[in-house]
Amino acid sequence: MNAPEPALRQTDPLAIAASLAEELAATAVARDAAGGHARHERQLIRASGLLTLSIPTDFGGQGAGWDTTLLAVRILARADSALAHVFAFHHLQLAGIQLYGTQQQQRHLLHATVDDKLFWGNALNPLDRRLVAADAKGGYLLNGTKSFASGSVGSDWLTISAWHQSTQTSLIGVLPTGADGVDVRADWDAFGQKQTDSGTVQFHGTLLPIGLVLQQPGQAATPLSTVRSQVAQLIMTNLYLGIAEGAFDAAREYTASEARPWFASSVERAVDDPFVQHRYGELWTLLRPAVVLADHAGRELERVFRLGSDVTARERGELAIAGAEAKVLAHRAAIEIGSQLFELTGARSTSARFGLDRYWRNARVHTLHDPVDYKYRDLGRYALSGTLPEPTPYS
Structure with a gap:
């Protein structure tokens, strides 16, 4: 008969982060030398339950404050800053949903993140205007490229920004990484942060449905959104x-x-x-x-x-x-x-x-x-x- 896990591990997210950091540290030197996609280690992060840390309890998450979530990032970065980066950028995308999304979008996307154990990646790079959004029936057609897309390789969903030519402004939306026309390339080759999965994402006639647009083109920024x-x-x-x-x-x-x-x-x-x-x-x-x-x-x-x-x-x-x-x-x-x-x-x-x-x-x-x-x-x-x-x- 297996002994139950210690109560601290079950309830204290920082204790869970410390335990996860120990697991990541055991292979950090070898993985840093090898580079590439840390599939197994990302599964360890997923299995830890920490992907729901910053999600409010109203949406099924743990409801941790940002001070706690950031400390969890720091604990992981002591052992492996690349995997800590992937973990942290997952929570950055969740923050964007809360800051930009409607109540309905928040409820749908955050509940799905909890229920399906989703791992989010980033293709929101506002200085990179190579991804263009054109008006289309039911939403926008996306064509172009985003680079420095942290956590995109191996992700389930992406937050994206795209340049809208007719308004000369950006829109922000979300998409499943497996959506038609989305091509994630594992081409990150920097001499550090080797396993941040920060590849290039290309979009080829990808439809962004209107219901997945968090910030419409031309929408004025608010103190909260910034x-x-x-x-x-x-x-x-x-x-x-x-x-x-x-x-x-x-x-x-x-x-x-x-x-x-x-x-x-x-x-x-x-x-x-x-x-x-x-x-x-x-x-x-x-x-x-x-x-x-x-x-x-x-x-x-x-x-x-x-x-x-x-x-x-x-x-x-x-x-x-x-x-x-x-x-x-x-x-x-x-x-x-x-x-x-x-x-x-x-x-x-x-x-x-x-x-x-x-x-x-x-x-x-x-x-x-x-x-x-x-x-x-x-x-x-x-x-x-x-x-x-x-x-x-x-x-």
């Missing part, structure tokens, strides 16, 4: 932060168990070298403020998101400031810790069997999503004149 970019930005922040925490923990473990002290240090263990201690102290002071600001921004996102249509432009703008503060520190922590760890672990730590280089490679690729200098600019404007960031897909 919160989606803040969900995306804080997902990035927590992915970066998870990478930084994972790199720090891996370096600390290696220093304690494998590293040899420098001959001139006159100590028997590397951890007793005062210069090593000093450098870890520096890295710790990069990491801790980033954690504090990310946690604060996560709570602010949850508060603003739950305001619904009552959210004001100022509240949305102040959320963007909190997100920018967290993101620039997480960006810096991920890049610096992922690089500097080798100065603390020594030449032998560069062996491919340890895979310690994946932290820097993943951070370097991921932090190019949008220029950090524009976050500093937004923060500078706010500090100098109180000007809030203009809502864009990246701010």
Whole structure:
């Protein structure tokens, strides 16, 4: 007779995330070297039940706050930032349904996600206008291409954006990945984040039914609808932060168990070298403020998101400031810790069997999503004149 699972695993999503992270960590180095589609690991995520984490209880989900969902992303990113990215972008699509969709669309799509254990992917890249929507009977015909489509390979449904020529605006909709004319190509070949399934999606005369359009062409943005970019930005922040925490923990473990002290240090263990201690102290002071600001921004996102249509432009703008503060520190922590760890672990730590280089490679690729200098600019404007960031897909 099998013993029942511990109650904590059944009820605490962060405990489930930690357990899942352990499973992903066991093969993370080998999978990073191999690249490609992590089919088995995506099934582990699906089986964990965490795909329903951010779905409100009214629609059958777990109703977790965004602060909890983002922390789950961070926990997974410590072990495997590529699979954490796929998981996080699933929840970004669910956020879009809640922010753009009608009550009927939310009820249908979110219930289906729970009931059918759907895994969502992204083909919503507003700066890429190569996918064009033309008016058609019953909806729009889609023709063109979307790149950087995170989580598209192996997904069940996609969120898409398409350029509508006659109104010179974008529409946003959703489609089953297996719809007629949808061709997902596994052509992602970056040197980091190798298993994010961020392929190219091509559309060949694909019908987007009117009932699956979340935002019509020409529809004016509202403070609430522009919160989606803040969900995306804080997902990035927590992915970066998870990478930084994972790199720090891996370096600390290696220093304690494998590293040899420098001959001139006159100590028997590397951890007793005062210069090593000093450098870890520096890295710790990069990491801790980033954690504090990310946690604060996560709570602010949850508060603003739950305001619904009552959210004001100022509240949305102040959320963007909190997100920018967290993101620039997480960006810096991920890049610096992922690089500097080798100065603390020594030449032998560069062996491919340890895979310690994946932290820097993943951070370097991921932090190019949008220029950090524009976050500093937004923060500078706010500090100098109180000007809030203009809502864009990246701010």
